[in-house]
Structures are given as C-alpha cells and as structure tokens.
Amino acid sequence: MPPSVVPLAQIRTPEQLARVLKKLDLTLGFDAVVEKGKSSPLAQPYRLPNFTIGNRFCVQPMEGWDGTPDGKPSELTFRRWRRFGESGAKLIWGGEAVAVLPEGRANPNQLLINLQNLPELAALREALVKSHAARWGTEDLLIGLQLTHSGRFCRPYSNRLQPRILYHHPILDRKFGIPPDHPVLRDDEIRRIIQAFIVAARLAAQAGFHFVDIKHCHGYLGHEFLSAVEREGDFGGSFENRTRFLLEIVQGIQTEAPGLLIGVRLSAFDFIPFRKGVDGVGEPEEWPRDQPYPYAFGGDRTGTGIDLTEPRQFLELLRSLSVRLVNLTAGNPYANPHIQRPAQFPPSDGYLPPEDPLVGVARLIRVAAQLKAAFPDLLIVGSGYSYLQEWLPNVAQHVVRTGQADFVGLGRMMLAYPHLVADVLEGNPLQRKRLCRTFSDCTTAPRNGLVSGCYPLDEFYKNLPQAKILEEIKKRR
Numbered sequence: 450m451p452p453s454v455v456p457l458a459q460i461r462t463p464e465q466l467a468r469v470l471k472k473l474d475l476t477l478g479f480d481a482v483v484e485k486g487k488s489s490p491l492a493q494p495y496r497l498p499n500f501t502i503g504n505r506f507c508v509q510p511m512e513g514w515d516g517t518p519d520g521k522p523s524e525l526t527f528r529r530w531r532r533f534g535e536s537g538a539k540l541i542w543g544g545e546a547v548a549v550l551p552e553g554r555a556n557p558n559q560l561l562i563n564l565q566n567l568p569e570l571a572a573l574r575e576a577l578v579k580s581h582a583a584r585w586g587t588e589d590l591l592i593g594l595q596l597t598h599s600g601r602f603c604r605p606y607s608n609r610l611q612p613r614i615l616y617h618h619p620i621l622d623r624k625f626g627i628p629p630d631h632p633v634l635r636d637d638e639i640r641r642i643i644q645a646f647i648v649a650a651r652l653a654a655q656a657g658f659h660f661v662d663i664k665h666c667h668g669y670l671g672h673e674f675l676s677a678v679e680r681e682g683d684f685g686g687s688f689e690n691r692t693r694f695l696l697e698i699v700q701g702i703q704t705e706a707p708g709l710l711i712g713v714r715l716s717a718f719d720f721i722p723f724r725k726g727v728d729g730v731g732e733p734e735e736w737p738r739d740q741p742y743p744y745a746f747g748g749d750r751t752g753t754g755i756d757l758t759e760p761r762q763f764l765e766l767l768r769s770l771s772v773r774l775v776n777l778t779a780g781n782p783y784a785n786p787h788i789q790r791p792a793q794f795p796p797s798d799g800y801l802p803p804e805d806p807l808v809g810v811a812r813l814i815r816v817a818a819q820l821k822a823a824f825p826d827l828l829i830v831g832s833g834y835s836y837l838q839e840w841l842p843n844v845a846q847h848v849v850r851t852g853q854a855d856f857v858g859l860g861r862m863m864l865a866y867p868h869l870v871a872d873v874l875e876g877n878p879l880q881r882k883r884l885c886r887t888f889s890d891c892t893t894a895p896r897n898g899l900v901s902g903c904y905p906l907d908e909f910y911k912n913l914p915q916a917k918i919l920e921e922i923k924k925r926r
C-alpha cells in the first residue's frame with residue numbers, strides 16, 4: 450500500500466502543518482507568517498560582482514516539447530517564456546533545456562541552438578524581457594539558457610530512443626532496451642560534443658543571455674559522466690576524468706565568450722532506479738545485496754542513501770573555475786522521479802509515491818542547505834518546492850531567511866500559477882484554485898507525444914484538442 454499522503458490542501462494552519470511534519474518525523478522549517486513588500490526576505494536583492502538580481506525567486510527550466518522540427522520556438526514556447534517573465538521572478542535559470550546538437554535532442558520538438566535558430570532564440574529572450582518589463586523593472590533580471598545533450602535519453606527524430614551512452618548501466622540498459630553491443634560514445638565523439646557546447650555558449654551570448662547552464666542533472670549526458678566510474682579512457686574512472694567534460698567546456702567558454710557567466714544545474718544526489726512494485730507503489734530495482742551500487746553520483750552504496758563527498762568535490766571544482774551559479778536538483782525523472790519532482794499523483798510511466806512527497810521536498814531542501822553551508826560564496830538555487838502548494842511561501846521564506854539557499858527555484862508552479870511570485874511579493878492572498886496540485890499531467894502529456902503544459906489548471910491548455918487525447922490516455926491506464 451502507498452504511504453497515506455496527507456493532502457496539503459487540507460492543512461490550514463501552521464499548527465496543523467507542524468503536527469504533520471512531526472508525525473512524519475521530518476525537519477522542515479517554515480515561517481508561520483509570510484512577509485510582504487520590500488522587507489520580505491524573498492524580496493531581497495542578491496549581489497553578484499557585476500550584477501544585482503532583484504529578488505530570491507528563480508524560474509526553473511521547464512521544457513514544453515513544443516518547438517518546431519528544426520528546433521525553433523513555437524507560439525506555445527513563446528507563451529510559456531512570456532509567463533515566466535510576467536511572474537516577477539528575477540532569476541530565469543535557463544528557460545528550458547536547449548540541445549547543442551541535433552542528435553542530442555531529448556525529443557523531436559526540443560529547442561536546438563545553432564546559427565539558423567539564433568534570431569528566434571534571441572526573440573524568445575526578448576519576449577520574456579518585454580513581458581517582465583510591462584510590470585517590473587528589467588535592470589535586475591538575470592537570464593540564462595540551459596544547454597544540454599540528452600545522452601542516454603536522446604529521441605532526436607521521433608519518439609524512438611536513440612541513446613548516446615557513456616557506459617552500459619545494467620538497470621537502465623534493461624529498462625530502456627539498450628542491447629549489450631550498443632556502442633559507447635568514443636572519446637573523440639565526446640570532444641566534438643564539448644566543442645558544440647562551447648559554440649552554443651558563444652551563440653547564447655550573442656543572443657543576449659547573461660549566462661549558460663552546462664546541464665549536469667537528470668540522467669542526461671553531463672550527469673552521466675559523473676557516474677561513469679567504470680568507463681575507461683579520458684572521461685571515466687577517476688573524479689578528475691569524470692569531470693573533464695565540464696572542465697573543458699568551462700575553459701573553452703571562458704576563452705571564447707569572456708564575460709558570459711556560467712552556471713551548472715547539478716543532480717546533487719541520485720538513487721538506484723525505481724520500478725512499479727506491489728499495488729503500483731515505487732520500489733528500488735533489485736540489486737545484489739553483497740554488491741555496492743556504484744552508479745549514483747552523490748548517493749551512497751545502498752542505492753537509496755546520500756553521500757555528498759563527491760558533490761562537495763564537484764562544487765570545489767566549480768569554485769576553482771570561478772563558476773558561481775549553482776542550481777541543485779536530484780535524480781533522474783525517467784528512473785526515480787519521486788526524488789526529483791515530489792508529487793502526489795504519478796505520471797503515466799511512473800509509480801505511486803513510495804514516501805510522503807513532503808519527505809522528498811525536505812530531502813532536497815536539506816541537501817541544498819548542507820551544500821550552501823559548505824560553500825557560502827556560491828549562489829545556490831534550491832529545487833522541488835512546487836509540492837508545498839499553500840505552504841510554499843512559508844517554507845521558501847524560511848529557507849531564504851535562514852540562508853539555507855539563496856534562491857527558491859519554481860518548476861511546475863510556474864506552469865500552473867506563475868503569478869504566485871507576484872502574489873507573494875505583493876502580499877495578496879494565494880489563488881488556491883491555481884496552485885499546482887502535482888497531478889503530473891505536464892509530464893504524462895510529453896511521455897505520450899503531446900505538448901507539455903498545465904492541462905488541469907491553465908485554461909489555455911484545458912481548451913486545447915490535446916487535452917481530450919490526454920484524458921483518453923489517462924483513462925486507459
């Protein structure tokens with residue numbers, strides 16, 4: 450049986466929330482009263498050496514699976530980015546994953562950065578800035594572009610997986626039908642990908658972005674390097690080799706696009722993949738008890754615990770490279786989504802939550818706080834807050850006020866209710882009907898080849914023809 454999840458919408462007072470947390474034996478700080486206006490901790494500016502970011506809300510990268518076949522943004526993409534701008538958040542972390550090579554796209558509708566698509570990507574950034582300017586000043590709005598190669602999860606030309614892997618992972622290979630003779634990326638192919646990231650960063654600078662994110666999370670290529678402990682050659686084995694990809698990209702960008710800031714979104718911990726178990730509840734995949742699980746970067750040898758030794762080393766490396774912008778997330782949405790995007794309701798390819806999703810939220814916040822304490826000079830964005838719903842502002846304020854993270858990153862909530870940021874900063878009551886309730890339709894839709902969006906709560910998506918198809922898909926489950 451799934452653990453009985455306490456629906457957050459039913460928790461109406463701070464005392465009730467404290468009782469629920471106690472029952473779950475969870476340490477998750479929150480402020481009983483959310484401040485408004487200029488004195489709010491969430492309204493405080495954050496100062497970088499050459500830029501001041503206007504407040505402590507960050508829009509996380511959120512893909513829409515809605516680009517054109519050649520990787521340009523569509524009207525749906527523009528709409529999403531305009532809403533990110535309207536939200537009032539002053540840090541836009543990447544907008545969404547943008548592939549640096551056609552064969553590295555996660556889906557045939559992922560954005561692609563190249564010379565041909567540059568005018569449209571620049572226009573996308575400008576649309577966001579313009580929508581922000583209509584209500585907020587823009588001199589303190591920092592915007593990055595998330596650069597990616599999807600590695601093991603490439604589906605560049607159709608819904609068919611065309612994986613580019615760094616090593617054979619016994620569980621993920623089986624789960625995604627990768628045969629033992631599937632070729633592993635060669636070192637010379639990796640060097641070509643590194644060059645593509647550097648070229649892409651130069652283009653992003655030309656398009657006006659303040660920074661690029663060299664994506665190292667969610668099981669995609671950058672992240673897979675970190676667990677390539679068994680790989681031979683220049684890019685596997687030792688920590689130094691597993692981070693060579695990052696190092697060479699960063700050094701290349703610093704030479705080719707001086708002045709462009711660099712950030713890294715990192716899955717700071719990972720677990721073994723999970724599967725649907727008894728009653729549909731998630732459970733860890735089987736692994737021999739007498740063998741340590743070696744593929745979880747930031748995970749311990751059990752596969753379901755955390756060991757931050759290497760993530761700390763990774764942040765040391767970032768610091769030594771003068772990379773200050775860090776966005777901490779976890780896991781892999783195809784393998785263990787509950788540790789990355791805590792949700793009450795699973796997506797179509799997921800499983801019922803094996804823990805109260807509050808446990809997942811608290812885990813993400815705790816890890817970010819531990820790393821922030823160890824690296825106070827780095828700008829740290831935390832992830833996984835949307836499940837908090839009514840209590841998001843209370844926890845967010847507490848986290849920022851107590852210095853557990855510098856920014857509160859919002860993902861799904863920015864699809865459902867981007868104006869939450871404005872409402873919190875201005876002290877308006879939350880619009881409860883617009884709060885993301887973690888129905889996971891924004892994940893189920895793209896898993897079934899449809900554009901992503903908040904179908905249950907955003908009238909625009911509710912009225913798209915795809916909403917009916919999605920309903921049918923959900924009924925068949």
Ligand SMILES: Cc1cc2nc3c(=O)[nH]c(=O)nc-3n(C[C@H](O)[C@H](O)[C@H](O)COP(=O)(O)O)c2cc1C
Pocket residue numbers: 509510511512513544545546595666667714778789790791832833834835836858859860861862891892901
């Ligand atoms: C529909 C959807 C698209 C996403 N796209 C991206 C992406 O392009 N890049 C990325 O780093 N994370 C992506 N994520 C993960 C989110 O940025 C975020 O980490 C996650 O949803 C947890 O935060 P939340 O609780 O605020 O939603 C996506 C998540 C969802 C649900």
Ligand code: SF4
Pocket residue numbers: 861862864865884885886887888889890891892902903904905906
């Ligand atoms: S579909 Fe909407 S309510 Fe459901 S998880 Fe996504 S953003 Fe939240």
